[in-house]
Amino acid sequence: MDDDQGGRPGLVERLVAELETLEDGAPTFACVAAKLVVSHRTLRRRLKAEGTSYSKLLAMVRLEAARRCLANDNLTIDEIAYQLGYTEPTNFRHAFRRWTGQPPSAYRAG
Numbered sequence: 001m002d003d004d005q006g007g008r009p010g011l012v013e014r015l016v017a018e019l020e021t022l023e024d025g026a027p028t029f030a031c032v033a034a035k036l037v038v039s040h041r042t043l044r045r046r047l048k049a050e051g052t053s054y055s056k057l058l059a060m061v062r063l064e065a066a067r068r069c070l071a072n073d074n075l076t077i078d079e080i081a082y083q084l085g086y087t088e089p090t091n092f093r094h095a096f097r098r099w100t101g102q103p104p105s106a107y108r109a110g
Contacts, residue, residue: 011036011046012057019061026085029054063099070108077104
């Protein structure tokens, strides 16, 4: 997905790149919109036009990050949950099961 502006990455790609940093957990929608220099209304509208949403993209980025982290036995599942921006490890466990059909511990063991 490229914008019409000289092959620059499209808004969705820029948003995903921003989410992939996950330095302090998940950034808020408003924070991401500000970093992308668009209003939150414009961002929401553009994502809808692309057939996606902030929550869908965040889930995708978190799942990929979770898979990478689970491959590292040095991190506990609780540490991974907090690193991905979950305030409670249980919320991460539920989300991971929803995404993959199995708990993070089974994914790690498999």
